[in-house]
Amino acid sequence: MKKKYSHENEDQILLKSPKSEHIGFTNTESWRILRIQSEFVEGFEALSKVGPCISIFGSARTEPDNEFYKAAEITASLLVKRGLGVITGGGPGIMEAANKGAIEAGGLSIGCSIELPQEQEPNDYQNLSLEFHYFFVRKLMFVKYSIGYIIFPGGFGTLDELFEALTLSQTDKIKHFPIVLFGSTYWKDLCSWIDKTLLEKFCTIDSCDKELYTIIDDPEEAVEYIMKKVRF
DSSP states (O other), X not given: OOOOOSSOOHHXXXXXXXXXXXXXXXXXXXXXXXXXXXXXXXXXHHHTTSOSEEEEEOOTTOOTTSXXXXXXXXXXXXXXXXXXXXXXXXXXXXXHHHHHXXXXXXXXXXXXXXXXXXXXXXXXXXXXXXXXXXXXXXXXXXXXXXXXXXXXXXXXXHHHHHHHHHXXXXXXXXXXXXXXXXXXXXHHHHHHHIIIIIIXXXXXXXXXXXXXXXXXXXXXXXXXXXXXXXXX
Protein backbone atom coordinates (compact mmCIF):
# COMPACT_ATOMS: atom_id res chain seq x y z
CA MET A 1 0.00 0.00 0.00
CA LYS A 2 1.27 3.47 -0.86
CA LYS A 3 2.37 5.38 2.22
CA LYS A 4 1.01 8.80 3.01
CA TYR A 5 2.39 11.65 5.04
CA SER A 6 1.26 11.58 8.65
CA HIS A 7 1.24 15.37 8.53
CA GLU A 8 1.30 18.11 5.92
CA ASN A 9 4.82 18.58 4.56
CA GLU A 10 6.31 21.84 3.36
CA ASP A 11 5.82 21.19 -0.35
CA GLN A 12 2.16 20.28 0.18
CA ILE A 13 1.57 23.47 2.12
CA LEU A 14 3.45 25.60 -0.42
CA LEU A 15 1.52 24.17 -3.40
CA LYS A 16 -1.90 24.36 -1.76
CA SER A 17 -4.35 26.87 -3.23
CA PRO A 18 -4.68 29.99 -1.04
CA LYS A 19 -7.67 30.31 1.28
CA SER A 20 -9.55 33.46 2.11
CA GLU A 21 -9.94 33.03 5.86
CA HIS A 22 -7.63 34.80 8.25
CA ILE A 23 -4.51 32.88 9.23
CA GLY A 24 -1.59 33.71 11.47
CA PHE A 25 1.59 35.27 10.09
CA THR A 26 3.66 32.10 10.53
CA ASN A 27 1.28 30.33 8.13
CA THR A 28 1.26 33.03 5.46
CA GLU A 29 3.00 32.99 2.07
CA SER A 30 5.27 35.82 3.23
CA TRP A 31 6.54 33.76 6.14
CA ARG A 32 6.98 30.74 3.86
CA ILE A 33 9.16 32.79 1.52
CA LEU A 34 11.46 33.53 4.45
CA ARG A 35 11.69 29.80 5.23
CA ILE A 36 12.53 29.06 1.62
CA GLN A 37 15.13 31.81 1.64
CA SER A 38 16.74 30.39 4.76
CA GLU A 39 16.92 26.95 3.14
CA PHE A 40 18.70 28.43 0.14
CA VAL A 41 21.14 30.29 2.40
CA GLU A 42 21.93 27.23 4.49
CA GLY A 43 22.52 25.15 1.37
CA PHE A 44 24.74 27.77 -0.25
CA GLU A 45 26.80 28.22 2.90
CA ALA A 46 27.31 24.48 3.39
CA LEU A 47 28.24 23.70 -0.21
CA SER A 48 29.99 26.85 -1.42
CA LYS A 49 33.50 25.53 -0.69
CA VAL A 50 33.17 21.83 -1.44
CA GLY A 51 34.94 21.93 -4.79
CA PRO A 52 33.96 20.10 -7.99
CA CYS A 53 31.44 17.31 -7.51
CA ILE A 54 29.47 14.80 -9.55
CA SER A 55 25.88 14.03 -8.58
CA ILE A 56 24.87 10.39 -8.69
CA PHE A 57 21.16 9.53 -8.89
CA GLY A 58 19.22 6.28 -8.81
CA SER A 59 16.53 4.30 -7.06
CA ALA A 60 16.22 4.21 -3.28
CA ARG A 61 14.86 0.67 -3.68
CA THR A 62 18.04 -0.86 -5.10
CA GLU A 63 19.39 -3.55 -2.78
CA PRO A 64 23.10 -4.00 -1.93
CA ASP A 65 23.32 -7.27 -3.86
CA ASN A 66 22.08 -5.60 -7.05
CA GLU A 67 24.57 -5.10 -9.90
CA PHE A 68 23.75 -1.40 -10.12
CA TYR A 69 24.34 -0.88 -6.39
CA LYS A 70 27.80 -2.37 -6.78
CA ALA A 71 28.48 -0.37 -9.94
CA ALA A 72 27.45 2.89 -8.22
CA GLU A 73 29.78 2.13 -5.33
CA ILE A 74 32.70 1.51 -7.68
CA THR A 75 31.90 4.56 -9.80
CA ALA A 76 31.87 6.88 -6.77
CA SER A 77 35.15 5.44 -5.55
CA LEU A 78 36.78 6.07 -8.93
CA LEU A 79 35.45 9.63 -9.04
CA VAL A 80 36.97 10.65 -5.70
CA LYS A 81 40.27 9.10 -6.71
CA ARG A 82 40.24 11.54 -9.62
CA GLY A 83 39.72 14.51 -7.30
CA LEU A 84 35.95 14.86 -7.45
CA GLY A 85 33.39 14.86 -4.65
CA VAL A 86 30.14 12.90 -4.83
CA ILE A 87 26.66 14.27 -4.13
CA THR A 88 23.56 12.10 -3.75
CA GLY A 89 20.04 12.41 -2.41
CA GLY A 90 21.37 10.99 0.85
CA GLY A 91 18.98 8.04 1.11
CA PRO A 92 19.23 4.26 0.65
CA GLY A 93 19.74 2.25 -2.53
CA ILE A 94 21.90 3.78 -5.25
CA MET A 95 22.38 6.88 -3.11
CA GLU A 96 23.81 4.80 -0.27
CA ALA A 97 26.04 2.90 -2.67
CA ALA A 98 27.52 6.10 -4.11
CA ASN A 99 28.05 7.69 -0.70
CA LYS A 100 29.63 4.48 0.55
CA GLY A 101 32.01 4.24 -2.39
CA ALA A 102 33.05 7.87 -1.99
CA ILE A 103 33.64 7.88 1.76
CA GLU A 104 35.42 4.52 1.84
CA ALA A 105 37.78 5.79 -0.85
CA GLY A 106 38.62 8.74 1.39
CA GLY A 107 36.72 11.34 -0.59
CA LEU A 108 33.99 13.90 -0.07
CA SER A 109 30.60 12.23 0.29
CA ILE A 110 27.63 14.61 0.39
CA GLY A 111 23.98 13.74 0.99
CA CYS A 112 21.13 16.14 0.27
CA SER A 113 18.11 14.42 1.76
CA ILE A 114 14.49 15.53 1.77
CA GLU A 115 11.34 14.91 3.79
CA LEU A 116 9.36 12.11 2.10
CA PRO A 117 6.22 10.08 2.90
CA GLN A 118 8.37 6.99 3.40
CA GLU A 119 10.20 8.79 6.24
CA GLN A 120 13.46 8.13 4.44
CA GLU A 121 16.49 8.15 6.74
CA PRO A 122 19.87 9.48 5.61
CA ASN A 123 22.39 6.72 4.96
CA ASP A 124 25.47 6.31 7.15
CA TYR A 125 28.10 7.11 4.52
CA GLN A 126 28.21 10.91 4.45
CA ASN A 127 30.76 13.37 5.75
CA LEU A 128 28.47 16.27 4.84
CA SER A 129 24.73 15.85 5.26
CA LEU A 130 22.01 18.39 4.48
CA GLU A 131 18.25 18.11 4.85
CA PHE A 132 15.74 20.01 2.71
CA HIS A 133 11.99 20.56 2.92
CA TYR A 134 11.48 21.81 -0.62
CA PHE A 135 12.23 19.79 -3.74
CA PHE A 136 13.06 22.80 -5.89
CA VAL A 137 15.64 24.09 -3.40
CA ARG A 138 17.28 20.67 -3.24
CA LYS A 139 17.28 20.33 -7.03
CA LEU A 140 19.04 23.66 -7.38
CA MET A 141 21.81 22.45 -5.04
CA PHE A 142 22.43 19.40 -7.23
CA VAL A 143 22.78 21.53 -10.35
CA LYS A 144 24.69 24.42 -8.81
CA TYR A 145 27.32 22.34 -7.02
CA SER A 146 27.78 19.57 -9.60
CA ILE A 147 29.77 19.63 -12.82
CA GLY A 148 28.06 16.53 -14.19
CA TYR A 149 25.52 13.80 -13.48
CA ILE A 150 25.74 10.01 -13.50
CA ILE A 151 22.24 8.58 -13.45
CA PHE A 152 21.57 4.97 -12.52
CA PRO A 153 18.24 3.17 -12.93
CA GLY A 154 15.55 4.81 -10.84
CA GLY A 155 11.95 5.93 -10.68
CA PHE A 156 10.07 9.19 -11.14
CA GLY A 157 12.48 11.20 -8.97
CA THR A 158 15.47 9.98 -10.96
CA LEU A 159 13.75 10.78 -14.25
CA ASP A 160 12.84 14.21 -12.90
CA GLU A 161 16.50 14.99 -12.21
CA LEU A 162 17.47 13.67 -15.65
CA PHE A 163 15.00 15.77 -17.61
CA GLU A 164 15.67 18.84 -15.49
CA ALA A 165 19.37 18.60 -16.38
CA LEU A 166 18.62 17.90 -20.05
CA THR A 167 16.35 20.95 -20.23
CA LEU A 168 18.92 23.22 -18.60
CA SER A 169 21.68 21.89 -20.87
CA GLN A 170 19.54 22.15 -24.02
CA THR A 171 18.67 25.78 -23.26
CA ASP A 172 22.26 26.72 -22.29
CA LYS A 173 21.29 27.51 -18.71
CA ILE A 174 24.16 25.21 -17.72
CA LYS A 175 27.23 24.57 -19.89
CA HIS A 176 29.72 21.72 -20.19
CA PHE A 177 27.52 19.45 -18.13
CA PRO A 178 28.05 15.78 -19.03
CA ILE A 179 25.17 13.41 -18.32
CA VAL A 180 25.85 9.67 -18.14
CA LEU A 181 22.97 7.20 -18.16
CA PHE A 182 24.38 4.09 -16.52
CA GLY A 183 22.93 0.75 -17.62
CA SER A 184 21.89 0.19 -21.22
CA THR A 185 19.40 -2.54 -20.29
CA TYR A 186 17.45 0.07 -18.32
CA TRP A 187 17.82 3.16 -20.51
CA LYS A 188 17.75 1.78 -24.06
CA ASP A 189 13.95 1.77 -24.44
CA LEU A 190 13.60 5.34 -23.19
CA CYS A 191 16.37 6.53 -25.51
CA SER A 192 14.78 4.65 -28.41
CA TRP A 193 11.49 6.43 -27.70
CA ILE A 194 13.31 9.77 -27.65
CA ASP A 195 14.90 8.98 -31.04
CA LYS A 196 11.79 7.67 -32.76
CA THR A 197 9.11 9.88 -31.22
CA LEU A 198 10.67 13.18 -30.19
CA LEU A 199 13.33 13.43 -32.87
CA GLU A 200 12.07 11.54 -35.92
CA LYS A 201 8.26 11.52 -35.74
CA PHE A 202 7.36 14.83 -34.11
CA CYS A 203 10.62 16.81 -34.47
CA THR A 204 10.27 18.26 -30.95
CA ILE A 205 14.02 18.11 -30.34
CA ASP A 206 17.03 18.66 -32.62
CA SER A 207 19.54 15.98 -33.58
CA CYS A 208 22.24 17.80 -31.61
CA ASP A 209 20.20 17.27 -28.42
CA LYS A 210 21.17 13.61 -28.60
CA GLU A 211 24.68 14.70 -27.68
CA LEU A 212 23.53 15.94 -24.27
CA TYR A 213 23.77 12.44 -22.78
CA THR A 214 25.43 9.08 -23.31
CA ILE A 215 24.70 5.52 -22.18
CA ILE A 216 27.51 3.61 -20.47
CA ASP A 217 27.72 0.20 -18.78
CA ASP A 218 31.13 0.30 -17.10
CA PRO A 219 32.19 2.39 -14.06
CA GLU A 220 35.66 3.13 -15.42
CA GLU A 221 34.26 4.15 -18.78
CA ALA A 222 31.71 6.40 -17.07
CA VAL A 223 34.41 8.16 -15.06
CA GLU A 224 36.66 8.56 -18.10
CA TYR A 225 33.78 10.12 -20.03
CA ILE A 226 33.18 12.58 -17.20
CA MET A 227 36.87 13.47 -16.94
CA LYS A 228 37.11 14.22 -20.67
CA LYS A 229 34.10 16.51 -20.55
CA VAL A 230 34.67 18.59 -17.40
CA ARG A 231 37.12 21.34 -16.55
CA PHE A 232 38.03 22.08 -12.93
